[in-house]
Amino acid sequence: MKPELKRRLKSKEAVLFLIFVVIFVFMSILSPTRFLSLYNLQSMAYQLPEFGILALSMMIVIITGGINLSVTYTATLAMIIGGFAMSHMFAGGSSAGLSVLVGIILMLAGSLACGAFNGYVIAYIGVTPMLATLGAMTFFEGISLQVTRGGAISGFPIEFIKIGNTAVLGIPVPMIIFLFVLATVYLFLERSRMGATLYMIGSNPKVTRYSGINVRKNLFITYLIASLLAGIAGILMASRYNSAKESYGSSYLLQAVSAAVLGGTSIAGGEGKVIGTVIAVLIIQVISSGLNIIGLNRYLTNVVMGLILIVVLTINFLTREKQFRNN
């Protein structure tokens, strides 16, 4: 038991969590009445879910050795397709409940269609994920623009807006959805057979194929699941922002990659933990909100984020070196 505990305390995730605590304490001391207010904690809990879910989506793909540059445009295309139907139905006299239901179903279906597109091109045609999703990103953006003509789709029923803007017992609904997604992704990746397969594919696709596993099918499903998560993030964004537009959340793309790797996911694939990504998302959220409340120049916030990324990975490297030497 004891060495097991010791090993855990020394893990990447433990270090990361410590860093999170340090930053949180740091921000709280800097701004005890504002950063550490109940209002701000709740406000951060509203902000975090959409980004957190996108980061988890990115992480699943990275674990298989891929990357998904189209993740934010998947989310926005999904919300535009669903939002378009929802606002038209609602305006056409359908009941709010039915419009919301159809809207949400179409958003999820739209994201699955995006995932199927990416999955087919990557798994069955064999195009490098980076290039395939880069093309898909432009393609999805193009379709979104074609539908919206550059404007935003709005006029959603208030019931839909409530999803992203209400709290139950003080806990924002988006946060509850995030926790649910988080638990599901954890069970899928780290507790299911298929999850284990994805790690195998990520670390060595050839060997996996020779061991009789259908790599293509698994990869295809990976992109489906990752895109479905993007679709859920899209629902949250559309609801929180009361509208759907192709550019929403475009700044989340590189942040999602950063969160995944900061959380210890290996960009080469085969390695990464859900809890790591979640802590990384927390770190990014706390830095972003904290420095904003303190009033630091927005560009210096970016500098701080970059430095933290480099410092954490350097610490990881030093730890590995030390373990290597001890062995």
Added chain:
Amino acid sequence: MKKKVLAVLLVLMLCISMTWANGSSDKGSDELTIVVMPKLVGIPYFNASEVGAMQAGKDLGVNVIYTGPTTADAAEQVRMLEDLISKGVDAICVAPNDAAALTPVLMKAKSAGIAVLDWDTPADPNVVDLSIHQIDDKQYGEHIWDLLVEGMGDTGDYAIITGGLSAANLNSWIDAGLDYAKKTYPGLNLVTERIPSDEKQQVAYQKTLDLIKAYPNLKGVVGISTPAPLGAAQAVEEKGLSDVITVVGTSLPTDSGPYLADGSLKVGTLWDPSKLGYLTVVMAADFLKGNKPVDGQMVENVGKISVWPDGRTVIMGPPADFTKENYKTFNF
């Protein structure tokens, strides 16, 4: 090793935060705090309005926070506004990247007792206390098309290069101009839909080169967004077509100087963004003190403003036109 590094880091951060916390920040004060949020920071147009907003803060003795997202993303803007509501400010003046997207967060701000204004681009009219416009969008669009016709005549082919397809205010100027052209200048022929240039001069330059070849009878280019007219002018100048193709658009006078001077850019038209920033802060401070704007009111350092009958839409005034002759007299 790792522990030591972490320990040192921890101590260092605590020390910094202690001194910082002692120094300033986070203490309540009687001074009014007004947030002015542009669509994004770090572009010349919004830098100029920052100068004006800060100056107004100094002149009026109010605390002005000028901050915004680093990309024109509504999601980022909403997050920052939520943080600022947590921070506790007296007024929020925002130039929305998308009007509808900001409605929920602006309602939150209102219920937290914060005055909400929009500037540069209108937000949802149901949530704002005051709306500061540089100019009437319709008038501005029509004015740009008038300038175009002045240069190329009222018949012939022309094209539009815009900053981005989803920029709401750029679209509303273009739409107003197109409507106007349909009625007033039926001889004008728009060769293709508006072409996006990602707010970059080199993209506008490249697209204009392509346009010149694709539409050999092109006589005019309208550039909407500050870098677009410059890129178009550069392409026209390089092709030696300054006398054939009229370029007009919304550019800042200092940046467009060289192009106005060599004749490739006929006219630029824009208001002084620093005045807009100044006016926004003045109006916010007045509102917080309980004063409503009145039509024809004289605002110091800005000029005479007009107010719509609804009592909350403030119009700064007509834009200035920059030409070869006068661009040096402007300092923005």
Added chain:
Amino acid sequence: MKTKLLKIKELPIILILIVISIIISVANPAFMTLENFLDILKSNLVLAIMSMGMLMVMLTGGIDVSVSSVITAVAVITGYSLMHWSSNLLFTILVAVLSGTVMGLFNGLLIAKLKIPPIVATLGTMSVILGLVLYITNGTWMTGIPEKFIDFGRKKLITFPTGDGKALGIPIQFLFLLVAVLATWFILRKTVIGRGIYAIGGNRDSAERMGFKPDRIIIFVYAFEGFLIGLAAVAHTSIMRQVDPNAFLGFEMQVIAAVVLGGASVLGGYGSILGTLIGVSLFCVINNGLILMHIPTFWQKIVVGLIIIGSISIDMTQKKRTERNKTRVDVE
């Protein structure tokens, strides 16, 4: 035999380029003109120069997403140097190349010595460098570039007279591209380092056993990439005649896409100069063709996305077929 095989590898993508070119020129004969080619060359030089550096990085199995921040930083430094230190051309190039190399060196050290995965390290330096540049400049354009330098930028290498009394010319900036291509070719083909680059991209461990020093090679590659970015920054500034710190937002994706489109493997060890130049050309031709073919604005992104995925899928299927044929030969 060997050269024949090399040619076959790039064949599908060359054919795609030719087919697309034919389609465009059928739709608009203006495409197949010297003037258009020179326009394409001039407006995509910077992309081509940077793709050479990126190719080398990708050959080692790396990737660099910080290229757009580095060229922004170098352009700002170059602009400052031109305006405040000296407008001497050689000095300017030296300043640009040196600052680029230093930033590249920094990336290289992070990747080689601290073993941070390239995409992560460069993601970090990207935020840091761009954040600092925009914090310092606040995104303000630098427009006071000395005439002497601007005149240099307008020079032509060779001019061709055209019928109507005007003259077309190869832009002087072509020299920078030539230097970049030749230097890359020389390093990859004629030096030990070049063999090392391919070797560590193929298999790092066996490269080390063969006596190559991967760390040094990686540091060299990133520094060389920085050097090329320096050249690109000078070329860019001399074309655009101003420095806009926001001009390269998102440009890294274009560079990476062009190189990968040209057949380089993201995993390293595979890719060629010819392929990369064709990848860049394909990219430019598609962009150029959008307007020449009169494709409506709101369709353009859809078309580009589909062409990228389509052409790379064709390329992929072709490669698979060749591989299958090869294994068949082996078995026989």
